Amino acid sequence: MGSYIFRRILATIPVVLFVMLFVFSLLYITPGDPAAILAGDQATQAEIEAIRIDLGLDRSFPVRFVEWSSGVLRGDFGVSIFTRLPVSTMIQQRVEPTLSLMVVTMVIAITIAVPLGVLAAWKHGSLIDRAIMLFAVLGFSVPVFVIGYVLAWTFALQLGWLPVQGYTPFSEGPWPWLRSLLLPSFTLATFYIAIIARITRATMLEILQQDYIRTARGKGASEQAVLFVHALRNASVPIVTVIGIGITLVISGAVVIESVFALPGLGRLIVDSILRRDYPVIQAVILIFSFVYVIINLLIDLSYTVIDPRIRY
Amino acid sequence: MTSAPPEQESYVVARAMPAIISAPPKRNAMMRTLRRHPTMWLGGTLLALVAIMAIFAPIISTSDPSAMNPAVRVQPPSAEAWFGTDMLGRDIFARSVYGARVSLIVGIGVALFATIVGMIIGLTAGFVRWADGIIMRIMDGMMSIPAILLAIALMTLMRGGSVMNVILAITIAEIPRVARLTRSAVLSVRELTYVEAAVACGTSKLGIIRLHILPNTVAPITVQATYICASAMITEAILSFIGAGLPTSIPSWGNIMAEGRALWQVKPNIVFFPAIFLSVTVLAVNLLGDGLRDAVDPRLAKRV
Numbered sequence A: 001m002g003s004y005i006f007r008r009i010l011a012t013i014p015v016v017l018f019v020m021l022f023v024f025s026l027l028y029i030t031p032g033d034p035a036a037i038l039a040g041d042q043a044t045q046a047e048i049e050a051i052r053i054d055l056g057l058d059r060s061f062p063v064r065f066v067e068w069s070s071g072v073l074r075g076d077f078g079v080s081i082f083t084r085l086p087v088s089t090m091i092q093q094r095v096e097p098t099l100s101l102m103v104v105t106m107v108i109a110i111t112i113a114v115p116l117g118v119l120a121a122w123k124h125g126s127l128i129d130r131a132i133m134l135f136a137v138l139g140f141s142v143p144v145f146v147i148g149y150v151l152a153w154t155f156a157l158q159l160g161w162l163p164v165q166g167y168t169p170f171s172e173g174p175w176p177w178l179r180s181l182l183l184p185s186f187t188l189a190t191f192y193i194a195i196i197a198r199i200t201r202a203t204m205l206e207i208l209q210q211d212y213i214r215t216a217r218g219k220g221a222s223e224q225a226v227l228f229v230h231a232l233r234n235a236s237v238p239i240v241t242v243i244g245i246g247i248t249l250v251i252s253g254a255v256v257i258e259s260v261f262a263l264p265g266l267g268r269l270i271v272d273s274i275l276r277r278d279y280p281v282i283q284a285v286i287l288i289f290s291f292v293y294v295i296i297n298l299l300i301d302l303s304y305t306v307i308d309p310r311i312r313y
Numbered sequence B: 001m002t003s004a005p006p007e008q009e010s011y012v013v014a015r016a017m018p019a020i021i022s023a024p025p026k027r028n029a030m031m032r033t034l035r036r037h038p039t040m041w042l043g044g045t046l047l048a049l050v051a052i053m054a055i056f057a058p059i060i061s062t063s064d065p066s067a068m069n070p071a072v073r074v075q076p077p078s079a080e081a082w083f084g085t086d087m088l089g090r091d092i093f094a095r096s097v098y099g100a101r102v103s104l105i106v107g108i109g110v111a112l113f114a115t116i117v118g119m120i121i122g123l124t125a126g127f128v129r130w131a132d133g134i135i136m137r138i139m140d141g142m143m144s145i146p147a148i149l150l151a152i153a154l155m156t157l158m159r160g161g162s163v164m165n166v167i168l169a170i171t172i173a174e175i176p177r178v179a180r181l182t183r184s185a186v187l188s189v190r191e192l193t194y195v196e197a198a199v200a201c202g203t204s205k206l207g208i209i210r211l212h213i214l215p216n217t218v219a220p221i222t223v224q225a226t227y228i229c230a231s232a233m234i235t236e237a238i239l240s241f242i243g244a245g246l247p248t249s250i251p252s253w254g255n256i257m258a259e260g261r262a263l264w265q266v267k268p269n270i271v272f273f274p275a276i277f278l279s280v281t282v283l284a285v286n287l288l289g290d291g292l293r294d295a296v297d298p299r300l301a302k303r304v
Helices: A002-029 A034-038 A045-054 A060-072 A089-121 A128-141 A144-159 A174-208 A212-217 A223-244 A247-260 A266-276 A279-307 B006-016 B030-036 B040-055 B092-127 B129-143 B147-157 B163-190 B193-200 B205-242 B253-259 B269-296 B299-304
Strands: none
Touching: A002 A060, A002 A279, A002 B129, A002 B147, A034 A045, A034 B147, A060 B147, A089 A128, A089 A174, A089 A223, A089 A279, A089 B205, A128 A174, A128 B269, A144 A174, A144 A247, A144 B205, A144 B269, A174 A223, A212 A223, A212 A279, A212 B269, A223 A279, A223 B030, A247 A266, A247 A279, A247 B129, A247 B147, A247 B205, A266 B147, A279 B147, B030 B147, B040 B092, B092 B129, B092 B163, B092 B205, B092 B269, B129 B163, B147 B163, B147 B205, B163 B205, B193 B269, B205 B253, B205 B269, B253 B269
C-alpha cells in the first residue's frame, strides 16, 4: 500500500517533466522566428533582439531548458515581456478568484449531478430519465460562454438577484464572495453536471441489475438504502474518475468564463496576455493548470483504495 | 442492401412464420437505421441545413458580411438587417451565415486530421511494443495540458490567425484522445483467436492491420470523430471569442460574439444570434454522434 502510493507519485514525475519539455519546446518547433512574432509587426530590430535575449533564444536549447526548468521548479517563471514584473508575482495576485471559482463549481456540480444520475437510473426509461438525459446532451452542446450570457441576462439583468460581473474577495466576507461566484460557477457547472450525471446513470444502471441488489431488496432494505448505500458505493470509482477527467473542462471553461464575468483570475490573465503576446505569462499559466490537473488525478487514483477496499495494489 | 446481419434475418423469418402476423415491410438498411435512431436523423437534418447555409452563404445573406457602415451602427434587428448590426455597422445576419463556413471547415478539418494522425500513432503504439510505453507517456503528458490552453499557446506563436493555423492548433490538442482510443481498440482485437490464426497463416503485419485490426476500430473511431468535430467547433469559437483565433475580417461565430462582448447588457442581439447558430450546430453534431454510437454499438445504447 505504502509502496504503491510512493510508486504512483514517482510515476507523475515523467509526466510533469514531459509537460515542461513540451510547453518549452513550443517556442522552438513552431514555424517562423518566435521573437519576431511575439514582438509584433511594428517592432524594430532592437526590440526583437531584446525579446530574443529575454526568452533565451540566443542560447542553445538544452542549456536554456535546464536553466528554465530548474527556475520553474523553484517557482520562478521568468519576467513578463509586457509588464517587466516577475511572472510568479502576477500569478500570485490572480490565484484566489480562479481557485474559488473551481472549488465552488466542483461542489455545485457534484451535489447536483450525482443525485440526478441516481434518479435517472432508478426511474430508468421514465419521463424524468429522458429529461435528465436531454439536459445532459444540451449541457455538452451549448458552449460555456453562451450559458454564461443566458444566466447573467436572466438572473442578474432581468431578475437582479446576483451581481452581473466582478469578483468580491473572500476577505470581504463569505456571503458577498459566494454571491459574486454563483453565476460563473453555475455556468461552469452545467456541462460538468452533464458528464457526471451521464456516467453516474450508466454505472448505476449496470449495478442495479446485479444479484446483490436484488438480495438487498429481498431482505427488506429501503429503496433509499439500496440506491445510496448498496449501489452508489459501488458506482463511485467511475464517478470519481470522470470528476478527475472533467477538471480539464473546468479549467478550459474558466479561461472563457472569467472574461464573461470579469473575474480577475488566471484565465483573465492568459486572455489579456494573448493580446499583449506575453508568452512567458501564457507559458506559466499553462504549466500551472497542467500541474493542477496532474495533482488532482494523482489524488483521485490514490482515493480508489479508500473508496473501494477491494482495490489493492 | 444485402448487409443485414444474420441474426436479424432469422428474426424476420421467425416472426413471419405464423400466417396472421405479416412480415415487416422491407426497407433498405440505411432507412431502417435512421428510423431506429431518431437522434441521428434529427442531427443529420440540422447539420445538412447548416451545410446548405454555409455553401450558399453568398445567396442567402442579403449583404456583404464585411461591409462597414458607420451610419447604422449597433442597430436592433430590422427588415434590412434581420439580426441587427454590430459596432462597425456590419450586418450580423450576413456575418452569422458566413460564420457557418468557418465552423464547419474547422470542425470537419480537425476531425479528419486528428483522426488520421491519431490512428497512425495509436496503431504504432498498439503494435510496436517497445514504442508503446514512450508514445503513451507522451500522450498522457499532452492530455494533461487543457486543449484550449495548448491551442492558445500555439496560436500566439504562429503568425496571424488563419483558418489553417486554427485547424492545426486544435488538431494537435485533439490527437492524444484518438491515439488512446485506437490503441485500446488495437489491444483488445490483437489477442483474439482469429488474429492469432492470421499470424499463424503467415499474414504480414501490415496485412493484419489492414484486414483485421482497422475494420474493428473504424466504428468507435468514427463516433469519436464526430465528438472531436463538435469539440473543435466550440474550441474555435472560444479562441476567436477571446481574441486568439480568427481576425474579424473572417466572420466566425466566436468573433461576432467577441464584437458584442462590451455591449451585451444593452444590445444582447449581437451575442445572441451567433450563440444560437453555434449551439444548434454543435447540438446537431453531438446528436449525430450519439445516433452513430447507438447504431454501431447497441450494447452501449441500452446503457448510456
